[in-house]
Amino acid sequence: MPIKKDYETPSTGAIASYHVAQMVTLDKISKGTSVALYSYLSADACAAGKAPMYQQQIMITALPDSGADAFAFAEQEIVAVPPTDEAASLNLSRYAFAGAEIVA
Numbered sequence: 001m002p003i004k005k006d007y008e009t010p011s012t013g014a015i016a017s018y019h020v021a022q023m024v025t026l027d028k029i030s031k032g033t034s035v036a037l038y039s040y041l042s043a044d045a046c047a048a049g050k051a052p053m054y055q056q057q058i059m060i061t062a063l064p065d066s067g068a069d070a071f072a073f074a075e076q077e078i079v080a081v082p083p084t085d086e087a088a089s090l091n092l093s094r095y096a097f098a099g100a101e102i103v104a
Contacts, residue, residue, distance in 0.1 A: 005100035009054035033060040
């Protein structure tokens with residue numbers, strides 16, 4: 001499911017508001033999940049087949065439970081509230097979408 005949040009793209013400063021996890025990769029050895037997140041101007045731009053405004057990899061230091069949908073897991077983790085310890089400050093892009101809305 002797409003993620004809705006206004007996000008200032010680092011490369012241009014333009015605001016993208018619609019984000020889609022296009023690829024999720026699970027690493028059993030490091031127990032991590034990598035998400036290729038594509039950011040679009042809007043849902044309409046994505047639906048029209050426009051190119052994403054920005055693409056980034058977001059690393060999650062966890063794996064989904066066995067049998068769980070990897071995309072649903074990744075999306076929930078991307079919008080999760082950051083921990084209160086210093087871990088969030090070490091990887092700002094990891095929590096850039098905290099509090100965003102997952103849309104249908």
